[in-house]
Amino acid sequence: MKLRQSLQNKTKLSATLKSWLPILQSGLSDLEETLGEFTSENPYIEVQSKIETNLSSKIPKKSLERAPKNSLSEKIEALTIQEDSLYDILYEQIAPPLFPTATSQKIALKIIENLNEEGYFEGEIEKIALECESSSESCEKIRQRFSRLEPPGIGAKDVRESFLFQLDSSECDDELFSLVRELIEELEYHTRYKNHPRYVEAMRLIRSFKNPPAIDFFEKEPDIIPDLFVHDSSGQIEVRLNDAYYPTIVLDTARADKKHEYVKAKIKEAKDLIDALDMRKATLYKIGLMILEYQYDFFMGGEIRPMKLKDLAEEFNHAPSTISRAIASKYLECNRGIFSLKSFFSTAIDEETSNAAIKDYIADMVKNEERGKPLSDIKILQNVENKFGIKMVRRTITKYRKQLNIASSSERKKLYEISV
Template sequence: MKLKTQASTTLKSKLSSTLKSWLPILQSGMQDLEETLGEFAKDNPYFDIKSKITNNFSSYKKNRNLPKGSRVGQGGGLSDSIENFCIQEESLEESLLAQIIPPLFPTQTSQNIALKIIENLNEEGYFEGDIENMAKECRCSSEEIEKIRKRFAYLDPPGIGAKNLKESFYFQLDNMDIKSEIFELCSKILEDLEHHIHFKDECLYKEAMRVIQSFKNPPALDFYEKEAVIIPDILIRQESNNIQVQINEKYYPGIEINLHKEKNLKAKEEFIKIKTKEARDLVDALEMRKATLYKIGIMIVEYQYEFFTGGEIKPMKLKDLAQEFGHAPSTISRAISNKFLECSRGIFPLKVFFATAIDEEIANVTIKDFVVDLIRKENKQKPLSDTKILKLIEEKFDIKIVRRTITKYRAQLNIASSSERKKLYKMSL
C-alpha cells in the first residue's frame, strides 16, 4: 500500500512539473511556439530547439533561382508565405517619400506640400485632406496644393493621391503608354463609366475596357498589410467516408537534450539535475500539447461531422469539451486560441467551431455563409436589401432576428450595401 502511494505521488509530481510548461506551450499558436520554447531555453544550457519552420525556409532559399512562380515541395505555398512573412517589405509611405524628388518636385516648397499630401492619404491611397487648411499650413494658395497633388498621377503606385475612384482611374490612365486613340476612348468612357456599354459599338471598345479593367482599385492595394502565414495545428484527411485526424508534425519544433555539455561546464550536480529535468519536462509538455490538440480534433470531427461532409457548422460550447477533458473551460479556451484546422473545405480557426448560437441548432457562422451565398447569386440589377435578406433568412431557418444583425454580419463579411453593390455591378469591374 505504501509503495502504491509513493508511485502515485511521484507520478502526480511529474505531471505537476510538466503542467507548468504545458499551459504556456498549449496557449501558443504554431507561429509563436518556438518563441515560447525559446523563453524556457534562455536559462537552460541543456537543450536546443530544432526549428522545422526555419529548415523549410532555408530549403526554399536554396531553390530561389527557380523560375518565377515555381513552388517548392508539395503544395509549395507555405514556403512562399514564410519568405513573404520573414522579409520586411517597403511601406506605401516609404515608397512615396523616395519619389518626392526633382524634377517632379524641384523646390523645397513643392516637396513640403507633397509630404503634407502623403500625410493625408488614407489606407486605400486616396487623398482625404482639407485643401484650405493645408494651404494655410504651407503658406500657399489652394491652387498650388492642387497643382502638386495632381503630380501624384506620375508616382507609383499609379492612381495614388486621387480624391476618388474616378480620378484615380484618370491618374492611372495618364500614366499609361498606349495609343492616343485608345487613350481618348478610355477618357470618354471614364466620363460615364457606369454606362460604358453605350460605347460598345466603338471599334476600340474592347481594348479600352481591357485598359480600364487593368487599373488598381484601390490604388494602394499592393501595399495592404499582408496576412501572416497560417500554419494549421490539426489536419483533417478525408477519403470517401473515412475521416482521419492528424497533428501537423511537419512544422512542429523539436527539443534536443544535450547532456554532453556537462563536460564543458563546471556546474554543480544539483544544477545539472534540475536543468536536465526541466528540459525533459518540456519534451513531455510538447507531447501533451500534441495529444490535447489531437483529442480536440477528434471531438470537433465528432460534433461537427456534418460540416466535414459538406453541411453546416452547428453550435458547440467550450464546456462540452471541458467536461470531456476534465479541465476548466478557460483551459480549453487556451487550447483553441490562435490554432487552426485544415480540411478539404479550407483552413479554419478552431474557434469557428465554437460558434455563438442563434438558437439551439443554428450558429451565426451558418447565417453568415447563407448571406454570402445569397449575395453571390443575387440579381445584379436589383441587389438584395438587408430587409430582403432578413426575410429570406427567417424563411430558411424559421427564426426571428432583427435587421441590424444582418447589417452587422454584412459589415463583418466586408460586403457593401445594396446601393453600393448596384454601382459596382454597373461598372462591371
C-alpha cells in the same frame, strides 16, 4: 490503486499545463519563440527549429552553395529579396525634370508625408504652402504632378481623382480618353452611356484602375501554418498533427554533474518543458478528434453544427476559458480550406442550427443572386426561415449581413452596375 494513479497523473498534467500555459496558448508559428523564453537560461536544453529546416528544403542547393558559408538562417536571409516600400519608390521619383527646383521637391516630399496607408492625400495644401514658404496654388500644381508618378493614382484626394490620375497615365486614344473621363465624373450615373459604342471598353478600363491606389503595397498577411490536418485517407477521415513544423527539444546532460542541486533543478525544468510540449500535442490532437466527431457533416461537405466550448471543457475536465486559450491562434486544414479552430464553435440558433451555418447560407445566396434584382434583407429572412425551419427577425439578418461585410441590396445594385 488504478484510480489513485489516474488522479496522480491527472494532477501532474494539470500542474504542468498551468506552469507552461504559454506553450499551449502559442500558435505553431510562434511556438519556437515561446520555448526559447524558457530555455534561454537553461544550458542543458536546445530547441531545434523545423520551420527553418522546412524552409531551407525548398531552396535549391546551388543557391545555398553561393550563399555566405555561415549559419543556415543567414543563408536563407541572404536569399531574401527586400521589397521597396511605397515611400521609398515615391522618394526616388522626386527629382528633375518633374520636380526641378529645391522648393518643388520640398513640397512634393511634404505631400508624400501626408499620404495615408491607402495612398490618398489627407493633408492641408495651405499648411504645406506655409511650411514651404510657397503659395497654395503652386503647392496644388505640384500635387497634380503626382498623376505622373508610380503607382498611378497616388496623391489623389479621393477615388474619383485617383481614377483621373490613372486615366492620365494610361494609353488610350482621344475618343476613349474623353468618354472615360466623362464616366468617372458621373460614375454613379454611368449607365446613361450604355448606348455608346465604346461603353463596355471604357468600363473595362475603369475596372482595371487600382482602388485604393496603394493596394499593391498593403502589408501581406503572414502565411498560416495549421496545427492540425483533417483529410480523407483510404476512404476514412483522420486527424493528424502537423509534426513537420513542430520544434524538437533536445536534452543534453552527458557532461553534467547530476548530483548538483542546480543541475538537478535545470534538468527537471527541461523535462517539464518536454512534458508540456507533449501535452500541447496531445491536447490539440484530442481537440481535433472531437471537432471531427461533432462536425463530421461539415467535413463531408455539409454545414457547421452548434458546438460550445463547454462541450470540450467537460471532456478535458478544464474550464472553458482554458479550452478557449488552447484553440486561440490555432488552425485546421481540410479539403475545404484552412479554418481557425474557433470557427467551429458557434452560437446555436436552435438545437440543430448554428449562426455560422446561417451566415454561410446568406453569403452563398448573395453570391448567386440575380444582379439586376439583389435580395433584400426581408427576402433573405424568408429564405433563411424556409431553409432552416426557424423564426428570426430582420435585424438579426441585417447584423449577420454586416458582419459578413455585405452591402445592402441598394448598394449592391449600384456596385453590380459599375462592374458591368
